[in-house]
Amino acid sequence: MSSMTMQKSFAASKTFTPAPPVHAKAAVVRSRRSQRAVRVNAGFIGSPENVIMVVSTTAFLVAGRFGLAPTVRQQASSGLRLVDNGTKGLSTGDPSGFTAVDVLGHGVMGHVIGTATILSLRALGKI
Numbered sequence: 001m002s003s004m005t006m007q008k009s010f011a012a013s014k015t016f017t018p019a020p021p022v023h024a025k026a027a028v029v030r031s032r033r034s035q036r037a038v039r040v041n042a043g044f045i046g047s048p049e050n051v052i053m054v055v056s057t058t059a060f061l062v063a064g065r066f067g068l069a070p071t072v073r074q075q076a077s078s079g080l081r082l083v084d085n086g087t088k089g090l091s092t093g094d095p096s097g098f099t100a101v102d103v104l105g106h107g108v109m110g111h112v113i114g115t116a117t118i119l120s121l122r123a124l125g126k127i
Contacts, residue, residue: 048127057110064106073097
């Protein structure tokens with residue numbers, strides 16, 4: 001069948017109706033225990049979820065900045081003691097040598113601990 005014949009027969013057919021557009025439906029995560037939707041109420045500053053994330057991220061950033069946690073400049077030895085390895089080509093404006101890599105690394109760890117705290121408190125029904 002040639003393409004011209006196909007176009008004519010397709011145009012001549014009046015029974016063709018296109019399918020209605022399929023809209024993406026929002027996925028709702030359901031808890032296995034209680035069949036209710038899991039929802040985080042973090043709509044405003046000061047919510048329990050917001051406070052947990054701010055405190056956990058701030059704690060990790062402060063620990064790294066003031067030398068209580070390993071950084072690019074102070075790495076941990078096998079005895080978990082912080083050893084200053086010098087600058088090794090790193091130039092930062094921070095007096096303690098806190099770099100962007102340190103900010104990202106400690107921020108990620110703060111978010112991981114904050115997320116774990118929120119999810120565990122959510123599972124216990126405390127939030």
